[in-house]
Amino acid sequence: MAVMTFPDRQTVLDFLRENPSATTKQEIARGLKLKGKERTILREILKEMEGDGTLERTGKRAWAQADRPPPTGVVEFTHLDDDGELIGKSVGDNGLFGPEIRYAGPSGKPKAKAPAVGDRALCKISERDGEWLARAITVFEKRLSDKLVGLYSQTQRGGKVVPSSRKEKREFVIQEADRNGAEEGDLVIAEPKPVGRRQYGPAFGIVTEVIGHITDPRSASLLAIHAHDIPTEFPEDALEQARDPKPAAAEREDLTAVQLITIDPHDARDHDDAVWAEQLDDGWRVIVAIADVAAYVTEGSPLDKEALKRGNSTYFPDRVVPMLPFELSADECSLRENELRRCMAVEMVFDKSGTKRSHRFIRGMMKSAAKLSYEEAQAAIDGKPGGKAEELLDSVLKPLWGAYAALTKARDKRSPLDLDLPERRIVFDEEGEVQGIVAKERLDAHRLIEEFMIQANVAAAESLEKANSPLVYRVHDVPSDAKIAAFADFLQTIDIKWHIGERPQTQRFNKLLQDIRGGVYDEMVTQMVLRSQAQAIYSEENLGHFGLNLAKYAHFTSPIRRYADLIVHRALIRALKLGPDGLSDQNAVRLEEIAEHISTTERRSMAAEREATDRYLAIFLADRVGAEFEGRIMGVTGSGLFVALAGSGADGFVPISSISDDYWVLDQAAMEIYARGSGKTYSMGQTVRVRLKEVTPLQGGLLLEMLSEPQPAPKGRAEARKAADAGGRSPRGRGGPPRRGKPKFNKKTLPKHKRKSRK
Template sequence: MTFPDKQTVLDYIRDNPTATTKQAIAKGLRVKGEERNVLRAILKDLESEGVLQRTGKRAWAQADRPPPTGVVEFQRIDKNGDLIGKSVGDNGPFGPDIVYAGPSGKPKAKAPGVGDRALCKISERDGEWRARSITIFEKRLSDRLIGLYSAAPNGGKVAPASRKDRREFLIQEADRNGAKDGDLVIAEPKPQGRRQYGPALGEITEIIGHISDPRSASLLAIHAHDIPTEFPEAALEQARTAVPAAAEREDLTQVPLITIDPADARDHDDAVFAEKLDDGWRVIVAIADVAAYVTEGSPLDKEAYKRGNSTYFPDRVVPMLPFELSADECSLKEGELRRTLAVEMIFGTDGNKRSHRFIRGMMKSAGKLSYEEAQAAIDGKPGGKAGEMLETVLKPLWGAYAALAKARDKRGPLDLDLPERRIRFNEAGEVEGIYTKQRLEAHRLIEEMMIQANVAAAETLERQKSPLIYRVHDTPSDAKIAAFAEFLQTIDLKWHIGERPQTHKFNHLLAETGGGDYDQMVTQMILRTQAQAIYSEENLGHFGLNLVRYAHFTSPIRRYADTIVHRALISALKLGPDGLSKEAASQLEQTAQHISDTERRSMAAEREATDRYLAIFLKDRVGAEFDGRITGVTGSGLFVALAESGADGFIPISSISNDYWVQDEAAMALYARGSGKTYTLGQIVRVKLKEVTPLQGGLLLEMLSDPLPAPEGRKEQRRNMDIGNVPRRKGGPPRSGAPRFNKKTLPKHKRKGKAKGPRR
């Protein structure tokens, strides 16, 4: 037979969703012998194109389409109280939201909760995906509740600190275990006995702080996400004694390498140097030789693996390694002898790299500068150490960066330069203000030199045929691109669906809309279209940086992935006895999954703590008015980011006005039936702060701005969408393609009893 082409393979997978493995697909298409190699190549091509999603070692499904039976990770509880998850593949959770619909077998089987993974039967009905659990194989440590204890006669209650948790525990006097009013606590559920109604009974097992403590926001996030904060004594002892592995080292002490970091940095794990050549530039990026101290299988290594990365809260850092090591022997302190794993790179005047080599050496930092000090010297205001090093060190660095910037601009990475807000605290630890971090050329210089070092690490390990962990950022999926293209049509912009997504196309859109009415709308939608960057033993490339291969090498103090890459380089280049073992190399798939998970955990905890600190900062300003920008549009309301602080608040759809508001998903907008007046993504609005809940980090807002006029190009489509609209039937999702109505906006003649909103 003639071997099927890509479309035949896709058609077969679509028509036979249970045939997920290569063997099943080959059997169904009657592929034998050498043709199996061709099938393997087609499947790999379809995966790289984003058409297929890997769901197992040798299993695939259509991108963004869950398999009929597979692992689901339950991530949150939505506003209607439904448990929501996503299908899990080799690269982590993917695809559409899946609603938990009960157990597949025994009706009284234990239900999964947030954070659980379960093997499920997955099905689709009228556009809504549902999962019925077969086996829960990753249970939470407990059904504990983290929250605020409020005292009452003969006990009290615990209210949840998370907006996603809808439970409350009733605490009897004998079960409060010393907790007082206002304490932040961990409570475990108790047997309910004959109780059938009311809040569940609970027992307080730990007091973690008090609501009045300025540090409470971070404490809640740390405990909610089980982020380890205490190091075992064995790890601390290893950090204090800090005996490095023996290795031959090259002398770099005469090279004037300098560190450029934030002014308040406690450790310095990277240093840079550049010099002009006749036909280009020589650049050295030197990194603290963490692998020499954190040896494989040691107490420090086990603890670093467990944490996966450092977690950065607005008021503190939970480090991956003890400060006794990271701020001492593994910190490239000015004037002190330090071990380093460095890369020397030669660039042409056009910024393209000609060659590179890795060096295990000894160095002495010639200077410690902040970003601001280095930038001020370059800008003509030299002072102190920066002034001394201006001609000999800083100007060559900026000259090399000018060349690298040429190659970067030609490469065309995704150009999303988003403002970064920081929270400022006073000496008492209270929130003093919010400021936008200034983005200096000095930041871009260090960033580009670190990127080049990371690329060199990936290239060397590939050349040596060494296993490694890549930092990958996959191409946007077909489903996300289709939604993006549909959105662009609503503002009279085009995207050719058949073309493979490329960064320069996104950059062209950003340039075309920059400064105009659609500037922020397009920026937000491009962000939503991107895949999540993860770690993987398989190279998928880095879409955002527009790089074919990329690995994390430059921050082994705060990322375990970098430590793995250091060990791989040591083994591949025979730079010492402390490299990556064969056993560890065989476990890289699991390691990559684990550190991707810990990174997501840290990001969620950091975001929660920031939301709480922002709510604390704004709690005394209830009733005040703010400018903001619409950052999210849902069937239940609008999310608005306040311009002054960047804090996110919510405006319920029922509070906007007496109009019947309908969600236009394609245009990311809410519009009023009849008039067509619109609130849309990216729109600048005036809002009033109605309510603040510091415990959950929530802001409730009131809309003050009038909606925009109905867009001319969208009137007809919306009119067609409204024709024949059928509200949700009891127990079923809305008809596919129909606008979504909030229960308070449903026309009276269509209401039957108490209306219920659709599941989200």
Template sequence: MAKPRAPKSRPPAKTPQGLPDKETLLAYIREHGESDRADLARAFGLKGAERRALREMLRELEGQGGLSRRGRKGFAEPGALPEVGVVDVVERDPDGDLLVRLTKGEDAPLVVLAPSRKAEAGQAPGLGDRLLVRFERLEGGEYEARLIKRLGQSAHRLLGVIRKARREIRVEPVDRRSKDTLVLDPSEAAELKDGDLVLAQMSGPAARYGPHRGKLLEVVGREDEPRAASLIAIHAHGIPTGFSPAAEAEAEAAEPPTLKGREDLREVPFITIDPADARDHDDAVYAEPDTDEKNPGGWIAWVAIADVAAYVRPGSALDREARDKGNSVYFPDRVEPMLPERLSNGLCSLREGENRACLAVRMVFGKDGRKRSHRFVRGLMRSAAKLSYEQAQAAIEGQTDGKTMGLLDPILKPLWEAYDCLKTGRDARSPLAIESLERKIHIDEMGRIASIIPRSSLEAHRLIEEFMIQANVCAAETLEQKKIPLIYRVHDEPSFEKLQALVDFLATLEIPWSKGEAPRTERFNKLLGETRGTPHAEIVNEVVLRTQMQAHYSSENIGHYGLNLAKYAHFTSPIRRYADLIVHRALITALKLGDDGLTERDVATMKETAELITMAERRAMAAERDATDRYIAAFLADRVGAEFDGKITGVTRFGLFVRLAETGADGLVPVSSLGGEYFVHDDRTHALVGERTGARWPLGMAVRVRLREATPLTGGLLFEMLSEPAPADRSMPAPRLGMRARGDRRPGPGGKGPGGAHRPGKPGRPKNIRNGRKRGGPRK
């Protein structure tokens, strides 16, 4: 097969460096489409004060109508559409065609949704559906949208629980953010029982008052089932489940690997180190000292990865469904896998003592931890042992068992010595050292929560992580060198706005950070190191984490800020991530390791695939988080009235979010329950501040709360504050005015201060406020 190349395109003109004038800035955005401030600052090489000037210029252009918003951060020419975008189906024209509109971009035009091609056809979209589409410009300048994929459930569909009353049958939403309730026709809901979980759809025009009429679509389970939390999350987020008969048949037809076309690696004593309950093992490691006299003190590190590309061929049913799923989704009680069990837990799992196809990389490191060379091999391996993280760690610490005793000297000790070498290089690179406190939920055989405990962080975890990072770097470097298109894992540096928010918050803790200081990873690590072991350690870690951008997949490389790497791609988990499978195919093509590498379609749709799998990853994260919240709420439901220690981890104008020390559960303390005065949200210092006394509820404050409500169906927790607020701090800057004052900037009584925002033209106290007490505060 000829080596596929990226589609030809005219190289963009070199962008001039320095702060552009308005015409140059508009021309750049017109040529490149939707851009955010970070994109523009990077393109023009702007730093510090120039970035602030760019922000002001964008605001001016937006105010003059020269630019339009695209979401929170993006800008585009008014009416412009991106190549690929997320849309809502909002109307049907007189000819019956569906009209869609970008979800981000109020000025975006209505666009006709073109009929799906047969290969893409599935359940037809309808009004209220959210879709991923490709925009194509037609002759005459108009656009049409081509369906790529449906995203989650329709906006007019509702996952809810049946509540039967004497006169009506209602569907109450399981999403605590939703206020929609549907009423079903008694004739079609006669067989339903109170507590049934159902999928329903709004039918007919929306009611002006009261709940909407609904139509029953599907009964998906019961709210009192022990495993209902995962079931709700799967349906609420539209997680694809199961596999088609064609995909299952392809998986069942797969055969064990042979040596044909492979290098024999079965004498290399690879081992797998995974969580104790892991069923799929897609990576194995081995290390030994380098005997080359030119590399004294150096190490050879091997990473072998399951050769999923040998079984999931481009264009197959397995491939189409893996791309649609994007990744495996992990819940406390189950896994929704990207590949059928025959592959994910069978032929693609590097089982102990069984021959397995692999794509391995042999890396050579110097004594200083820097990689000197690497080589990829398509091989046949046999895992020498399957260990858990805890087993491997215990053995290194001198507590061997019957299995690890014979592995300690020949395999485990060299692995740890090689890791010490790699760690030297890692420390020199200084990736972000944010500590993530995770909780592990243990489910018993009945599907109930047995315990919630902190997830251990062992050196064994860090060893495997560093080996995988180095293998991922090798994959990206090889593909760039061979000029083969690939999907990168990218991570941008923090935005100017997020950095400003961090600086403002650190000032409240009297921690210095110069506003003009570059956001280098070393600087963040210095901050984390200085606060480690102090009362502020946990909240500073949390705020630094929130300052970071989200990593995502892209066909264009901007580097990985968090890891401080110029080239990075996901290669090490093809059983559970589609991105890794694409990288495997690219390596097979680049190194001529077989005829099952990248296809021309893979190359042509690389950007689209990166968008899809990024959205699939976001969808999986949201579903996993929602399921965890519901399980924790169920675990705490019988402890309503109990008191807990926690910390304020979120401050909003409607209340405080508190995280419990015992379980890591998050819940809300409504602002209306905080006492007898009106509290203003000061977004600069991340605190609620009493208007009358100046008493403060700041981010990071340790508090004691009482659990008032736990709702397993929605995952909601409601707390009552037992602690007293911190006293007024006169050294703090005056709080920024809350929502009440921002709506009306006219002088108040005597010309001093703003008037009441809720009663334009009438100075004084806002409506519903009397004697410093707010009445009718927000209800859950």
């Protein structure tokens, strides 16, 4: 019979749950009243539970439950969520652990330094309504890089570098010997100057590279590229491989008789997908053909190493930083009209209702019958054909639209999340100057290609799962309980009920969006639905794609610009025995690591693209200071309001201290600020009139002045707020006390409020 020892694992775990402030071995031993040999047993139990992941070491002799942060500990702030809130995780000896923690302000002095992304802080950590909150005691700044990208200017004592990022707090003083040819107005990269002893006073730096000049129309993208370390130059061995491509040998099916066509933007330089359809007696046959990039970019080759390093292409308003050299992507891997090309294709058969009956993958040879723009294809279908589109109207375009009509029935039944978000394009003149901003037109031709690509991506995931093959999924997780609860709280403030007991469904979101479409709450609710969503990422684990309402989804259709698609192509080649250049065993076991890396490079590209766009919009509006604009409130924080200007869509900031002499309070659940006393409000989605007060093109910042009067609050809400204000408490339980005060505008540290996830 086994002899029970004291303490045991369960005793220790129960004690830690009931006494979260006791983290060290001594505190645990004291709390359990352990002596002598029992303390030795405790040491072994703690070591064992650390080894199996039950406990996380948070210090030299301190532990916490792996899924529970300590009441006081170090938090590393890693990112901003869709609401612009600062999010982090607890720091232990083995790295970050536990749930996500939201920064909830300083602990103590209200003017204490606030952490930013990349910073670590000693925090008081607590749980409220299922959400973890951190209040900073001391901030320890953590920098991913010591370099500073910014603007060089001459001063009386030499020069200085002002950062181009709003989040960057440093400036460097540059001595004459350290400017290395930098002149007034140059955009530079600078690094801290080594000092022999502890330095007080201004930080000195050394200019290491001049990357351009502030007057260069292309400077906005240059700054973003260098600030985010996006590689622009290809190694010579990769370029040599691209110039002299040698495709892997493989048996191929002849698709040259099939009238596959490419439909792309009118200015596209490469064409990596082609489509074709034909009507059957009881449905439709569709072929989606994709450039066979895997045949040219083989595992471990110079091109492969560089493509993995980049992860994806990055698209700026004025240029593209490609994942693969244009020598390859715009030549052998571009499905040019009437030129023989290698492809990976999927043939799919759908019934008349758009339900897929079968599919098969083909490694083939094809010859594009035509290169059409979206506008040309759409015009032909709308009765205004011309050129190649007219020649192919009956034989190719009409069958494509017929198949699309069937797929639309299935799509509507599936009910993917229907967020109709406007997109804008920056137009440049021949000199690269911003000429204007135009709304992107959304045509059926765009939707057709998008739906065909989605079906091809689904087929890839299904085939690989059926073959028990490892793969990288494109996943979009279900909204978290905390975000759904916050969303429900918000809807309650506008008298809309949302039951939170059941699993979120896209149909419920779509019904809500349909009900409020065109009404006073349309923009507001649409933005709140967007903010409630998780971010789409790559994962070797299948979490499904909530936004598309699909159980299986993998990226297959763009291997020229996404490394994830290249992995999926290789996995298909291996699983379906389509050639010798499939996914290797070495890379098959690295998919978790690769998925995490390419998710990171995608976020990097998205951040750089947003920064460049903000700068170009600021440049476009620089000569409009003093002008009045209509806008819509798209973000509400304790610091002020974010307003999207009509026409350009540019984001500006109205500091709360500049609105009026009222004492403004943030109601986070209602996404509005209200004036204590009068109860008047500025709310998310409200249309307002603003004046442009200041533009900072270097950081892409717009400072606005509010001209519109606040709106009266609904009677019931106003009464609740008066009672809450009288008692000195928050009008709502969630999210903690309201944020008050009148912070000063800081054009270098304006937070972002809009985050878009890519499908």
